[in-house]
Amino acid sequence: MLLRNGPKPEEQANYTREDLETKVSRSCMLGFAVHPWSKRSDEPTPNPPRAVVIIPARYASTRLPAKPLADICGKPMIEYVYKQASAATSVESVLVATDDERIVKAVEAFGGQARMTSSEHPSGTDRIAEVAEAIHSDLIVNVQADEPLIHPDMIDAAIEAFSRYPSILVSTLRSPIEDPALIHDPDTVKVATDRDGFAIFFSRSAIGLDRTAPHRDWAVDRHIGVYVYQRSFLLTLSKLEQTPLECSERLEQLRVLEHGYRIMTIETPHHPLGVDTKADLEQVRQLVAAGVTV
Numbered sequence: 001m002l003l004r005n006g007p008k009p010e011e012q013a014n015y016t017r018e019d020l021e022t023k024v025s026r027s028c029m030l031g032f033a034v035h036p037w038s039k040r041s042d043e044p045t046p047n048p049p050r051a052v053v054i055i056p057a058r059y060a061s062t063r064l065p066a067k068p069l070a071d072i073c074g075k076p077m078i079e080y081v082y083k084q085a086s087a088a089t090s091v092e093s094v095l096v097a098t099d100d101e102r103i104v105k106a107v108e109a110f111g112g113q114a115r116m117t118s119s120e121h122p123s124g125t126d127r128i129a130e131v132a133e134a135i136h137s138d139l140i141v142n143v144q145a146d147e148p149l150i151h152p153d154m155i156d157a158a159i160e161a162f163s164r165y166p167s168i169l170v171s172t173l174r175s176p177i178e179d180p181a182l183i184h185d186p187d188t189v190k191v192a193t194d195r196d197g198f199a200i201f202f203s204r205s206a207i208g209l210d211r212t213a214p215h216r217d218w219a220v221d222r223h224i225g226v227y228v229y230q231r232s233f234l235l236t237l238s239k240l241e242q243t244p245l246e247c248s249e250r251l252e253q254l255r256v257l258e259h260g261y262r263i264m265t266i267e268t269p270h271h272p273l274g275v276d277t278k279a280d281l282e283q284v285r286q287l288v289a290a291g292v293t294v
Contacts, residue, residue: 048090048163049138049139049159049162049163050092050137050138050139051090051091051092051137051138051139051140051141051159051228052091052092052093052094052095052132052135052137052139052140052141053085053086053088053091053093053094053095053141053143053155054094054095054096054097054128054131054132054135054140054141054142054143055078055081055082055085055094055095055096055097055142055143055144055145056097056098056124056125056127056128056142056144056145057078057096057097057098057100057103057145058098058099058100058124058127058145059098059099059100059102059103060100063276063277064275064276064277064278064281066102067145067146067275067281068098068103068106068145068146069102069103069106070275070281072148072281072284072285072288073285073288073289075110076106076110077145077146077148077275077281078096078103078106078107078112078145079106079107079110079112080148080149080288081143081144081145081146081147081148081150082094082096082107082110082112084147084148084149084150084151084152085141085143085150085152085155087152088152088153088155088156088159089152089156090155090156090159090160091141091155091159092137093113094112094113095113095114095115095131095135096112096113096114096115096145097114097115097117097127097128097130097131098114098115098116098117098127099116099117099118099119099121099127101116104116115131117130117131118130122242123242123252124142124144124252125142125227125234125237125238125252125255126238128140128142128234129234129235129237129238130238132231132234132235133235135231137231138162138230138231139159139162139228139229139230139231140228140229140231140234141155141158141159141226141227141228141229142225142226142227142228142229143155143226144225144226144274146274146275146276147225147226147272147274147275148275148284148288149272149273149274149284149287149292150226150272151270151272153268153270154173154224154226154268154270154272155226157173157266157268158171158172158173158226158227158228158266159171159228161228161264161266162228162230165264168230168262168264169229169230169233169256169261169262169263170227170228170229170230170233170253170256170261170262170263170264171227171228171263171264171265171266172191172199172223172224172225172226172227172228172253172263172264172265172266173223173224173226173265173266173267173268174191174193174221174222174223174224174265174266174267174268175221175222175224175267175268175269175270175271176221176222176267177190177218177220177221177222180218182222183206183209183218183220184206186204186205187204187276187277188204188222189202189203189204189222189223189225189251190202190203190204190205190206190207190208190220190221190222190223191220191221191222191223191265192207192208192219192220193221193265197264197265197266198262198263198264198265199253199257199262199263199264199265201257202223202249202251202253202254202257203249203251204249204250204251207220208220221265221267222271223265224268224270224271225274227253233261237255237256237259237261240255240259242255243255243258243259244258245257245258246258273287
């Protein structure tokens with residue numbers, strides 16, 4: 001028995017069998033001491049992965065019913081989201097996943113593609129996974145249907161993370177919080193990350209505050225709900241049970257963390273206004289009418 005990465009064979013000849021078995025044992029233990037997803041790989045992939053955007057669009061929104069079809073300067077909101085996603089250079093195609101024929105008709109009316117899904121899905125993640133079953137792509141991008149001002153560069157940045165760090169399973173976006181009021185705003189999801197950029201926790205509550213100096217800068221960022229999944233992992237994730245924190249916070253990404261997987265976060269300078277309330281919708285209408293480009 002010889003050690004492949006040990007001393008020279010002539011030196012190993014003087015070892016006892018007990019010495020060799022001890023060194024082999026230590027070598028094996030070291031080989032599996034680190035979780036395969038505990039560190040991001042900095043070896044870029046030679047070929048960029050293929051990516052398809054799927055926009056989950058539910059008609060019966062709790063706070064703003066029929067939100068994907070809300071009129072913004074003569075066009076449905078879903079059309080703005082679709083066209084912004086289509087402008088991302090890393091994207092191969094864009095689909096809408098919905099549970100309502102009215103959304104399918106609206107999407108097809110402006111030349112888009114839509115797929116009907118079950119109305120029983122508990123989250124957008126589960127909805128896009130149903131459509132992803134029939135798609136042959138390396139990556140599936142989840143772009144929220146209430147982000148009409150999303151910048152195409154944001155989608156490209158989240159996808160590009162997989163070329164830089166090919167071992168990751170999920171990526172998402174974050175941006176600095178500049179307004180202190182957002183820390184306590186439940187409509188603003190906060191994310192805390194580790195030193196490598198992996199998410200530690202997401203919450204609608206105020207997190208990361210310095211309890212000894214409440215006016216000091218906070219240690220969290222604003223989360224932006226764009227997700228990119230390895231397709232195979234998305235299909236696995238959709239079969240996992242919903243988790244307590246996912247349900248209590250109403251944040252589907254917590255299912256990933258609670259089941260022991262990791263999410264890479266990428267910082268972006270963009271933080272477009274999403275539509276969660278009627279006030280948000282009115283503000284977006286004003287921005288579009290004023291010719292604001294995103």
